Amino acid sequence: MIPLLQASxxxxxxxxxxxxxxxxxxxxxxxxxxxxxxxxxxFALVVAALLWALLRRRVGGETLEDPARQRRLGLTVSxxxxxxxIVLFVFLVVDSTVGRATTATPGHSALQIRVTGHQWWxxxxxxxxxxxxxxxxxxxxxxxxxxxxxxxxxxTDVIHSFxxxxxxxxxxxIPGHENSLWLEADSSGEYRGQCAEYCGHQHAKMxxxxxxxxxxxxxxxxxxxxxxxxxxxxxxxxxxxxxFLGSACPMCHAVAGTPAGSRVGPDLTHLGSRRTLxxxxxxxxxxxxxxxxxxxxxxxxxxxxxxxxLSPDDLQALLAYLETLR
Amino acid sequence: xxSPCRSHWATWVRGLALAGLAAACRxxxxxxxxxxxxxxxxxxxxxxDLQPGPPTRHVDLVGPYDGNAYGTGEGKRLYNQMNCSGxxxxxxxxxxxxxxxxxxxxxxxxxxxxxxxxxxxxxxxPSFRGKLGTDQVWQLVAYVRSMSGLLPKDVAPGRNDDMQxxxxxxxxxxxxxxxxxxxxxxxxx
Numbered sequence: 001m002i003p004l005l006q007a008s009x010x011x012x013x014x015x016x017x018x019x020x021x022x023x024x025x026x027x028x029x030x031x032x033x034x035x036x037x038x039x040x041x042x043f044a045l046v047v048a049a050l051l052w053a054l055l056r057r058r059v060g061g062e063t064l065e066d067p068a069r070q071r072r073l074g075l076t077v078s079x080x081x082x083x084x085x086i087v088l089f090v091f092l093v094v095d096s097t098v099g100r101a102t103t104a105t106p107g108h109s110a111l112q113i114r115v116t117g118h119q120w121w122x123x124x125x126x127x128x129x130x131x132x133x134x135x136x137x138x139x140x141x142x143x144x145x146x147x148x149x150x151x152x153x154x155x156t157d158v159i160h161s162f163x164x165x166x167x168x169x170x171x172x173x174i175p176g177h178e179n180s181l182w183l184e185a186d187s188s189g190e191y192r193g194q195c196a197e198y199c200g201h202q203h204a205k206m207x208x209x210x211x212x213x214x215x216x217x218x219x220x221x222x223x224x225x226x227x228x229x230x231x232x233x234x235x236x237x238x239x240x241x242x243x244f245l246g247s248a249c250p251m252c253h254a255v256a257g258t259p260a261g262s263r264v265g266p267d268l269t270h271l272g273s274r275r276t277l278x279x280x281x282x283x284x285x286x287x288x289x290x291x292x293x294x295x296x297x298x299x300x301x302x303x304x305x306x307x308x309x310l311s312p313d314d315l316q317a318l319l320a321y322l323e324t325l326r
Numbered sequence: 327x328x329s330p331c332r333s334h335w336a337t338w339v340r341g342l343a344l345a346g347l348a349a350a351c352r353x354x355x356x357x358x359x360x361x362x363x364x365x366x367x368x369x370x371x372x373x374x375d376l377q378p379g380p381p382t383r384h385v386d387l388v389g390p391y392d393g394n395a396y397g398t399g400e401g402k403r404l405y406n407q408m409n410c411s412g413x414x415x416x417x418x419x420x421x422x423x424x425x426x427x428x429x430x431x432x433x434x435x436x437x438x439x440x441x442x443x444x445x446x447x448x449x450x451x452p453s454f455r456g457k458l459g460t461d462q463v464w465q466l467v468a469y470v471r472s473m474s475g476l477l478p479k480d481v482a483p484g485r486n487d488d489m490q491x492x493x494x495x496x497x498x499x500x501x502x503x504x505x506x507x508x509x510x511x512x513x514x515x
Contacts (some may be wrong), residue, residue, distance in 0.1 A: 016357030038407065146492065159413060246456055247456060247457060248408070248457040248458065251408070251409065251457065264409075304406075305407070306403070306404055306407040306462070307459075307462070309458070309460075309461070
């Protein structure tokens, strides 16, 4: 109950039952709905049979040795077994049909996105024929509505699994092996996704957000992400940038346009424009960001980010600077 | 001796044992928040024992986390977070010197190691001034010392969270705690 309540605070729908793409619709209409109906009917029949057997009064003189009765009972059991087998066989066929349909290749117009799983966050990269147009971001995947997207899945450490339930089935990210999956959003919106393969201490706090938007606003977003970080304009943000570059931050994080270029942690070039922090753990607000920087281990114990001992003035300047990275 | 008397004694013995166990619960103080933070502070460390005038008595310093299993464990985490393993590996050394043997180029005392981390050393050891708080450096110091067996066994962290062929705590050669803070590099040319 508590995880459900927590999940509801975050932007993005997260439900298998509200499909927003062709893949998820196939799974719901082709697999979930028939299975749910069949299982419900079966359950009702079993309970009814059980109640009937419990409540039925045995007629006096009734014996099991009666051959006619034996034949009737045998016929009933055979019929039930046959029906069960047929139903199961139908579901076997439906299951493999839906599976094949969801994995069919989407064609050449698909957008390629490379998603790399890390303990415990998602690195998202939009590649381009020009290397300077590559966009690297984290935990937030923007996709155009109505265009198929091929997600290339990799992992640097352990097995993760990519699962945005409103859009597609899940697919594992396996270290040393490239996997891929495709999805397509029918309507614009924010859809939450989650790592679906236990990957260590903070597996539960390894979420991501798929933001589906019309293709022109997606193109605008992508162009904005290609920019390097804004140069600090006032003295506070300038001080913040000095704090950023002078403390432990650039040992792991990159901000394009500054000497910070490390690829160990998430790219922070456009941190201010993201909706969540720490892979969907917290909404991206100033207070949450401050808490995360100062003591990440209290929020996400085991995460690879160390606590950062900063004086209050330095911290405020750093926050002001990070908020300008939009 | 009658049996009620024996059971009476047994109750007393059990009670005493429980009291002893309860007393053993308080093992160490764990300080979770070290505020206000200071970016870094260099310990006052002498690099040589020579001094003009008569020799003065030397006092061995004890690192603030030397007997603290929690602090040492935090140091272990920082060791990987700060990428110490990038050069020293898991204690066996590679690009940097090994940390789990008994040889110390710049001294094995807590203040020597503190100085090494904060100020760096020639030939490759970078300075972590400004990257770590003072308490974090002391936690790292405790962990580095635990690797070569300079800390009591019950303090050294014993379990790894990630895959490893052999943990650094299983080093075979344990160092003997030295008497002097004088680093070997200063002893002879």
